[in-house]
Amino acid sequence: MASILNPYISFYGNARQAMEFYQEVFGGELTVNTYGEFGQQEAGGGADKIMHSMLTTTAGFTLMAADNPAGNEQKTGSNISVSVSGEDDGELRRYWEKLSSGGTVMVPLEKQMWGDIFGMCTDRFGITWLLNINQPRP
Missing domain, CATH: 3.30.720.110 (Signal recognition particle alu RNA binding heterodimer, srp9/1)
Structure with a gap:
């Protein structure tokens, strides 16, 4: 299998909503794992925040995302x-x-x-x- 390059996007608390939106746009299968599922509490509260998500489409697209942990600096949209x-x-x-x-x-x-x-x-x-x-x- 050849190597593939996938975009991985960090969000501040709205990764689930964004990935569900992208699933509406592109279709495909969305898998979502929260911090709580792995026994972790995301700093700043939020076991329900997304630790990792992946959208895989029949068109061959793969898009990954997570909620950026509190305290990690992020400039939305400027880095991707x-x-x-x-x-x-x-x-x-x-x-x-x-x-x-x-x-x-x-x-x-x-x-x-x-x-x-x-x-x-x-x-x-x-x-x-x-x-x-x-x-x-x-």
């Missing part, structure tokens, strides 16, 4: 962006509609100078997403 690209126009547009809803669009999803359809948005959880719909090359 996630890129999704492919040729399935309909599927990628559905992702775009859901991800950009309630978020901020920085680059509208439209044809770009390099010939592909591209858009960039920050979702309602502060994560930046780049979507590129590959276009046939002459």
Whole structure:
């Protein structure tokens, strides 16, 4: 099996909501483990906070996330962006509609100078997403 690279996103207390949202966007199977399941109390209270979660989709995507333990500094959205690209126009547009809803669009999803359809948005959880719909090359 080849090595794979997976985004791992840290949240402050809303990892469960974010991962459930991403499951709505991409589908797939979501597994969630809390600090309490492993006999730990997340510093600052919260055995129900997410120690590790993983979303695996039929499209081959894997996204991981956790609630950042209290006391660990984090700047939401400044340390990660996630890129999704492919040729399935309909599927990628559905992702775009859901991800950009309630978020901020920085680059509208439209044809770009390099010939592909591209858009960039920050979702309602502060994560930046780049979507590129590959276009046939002459």
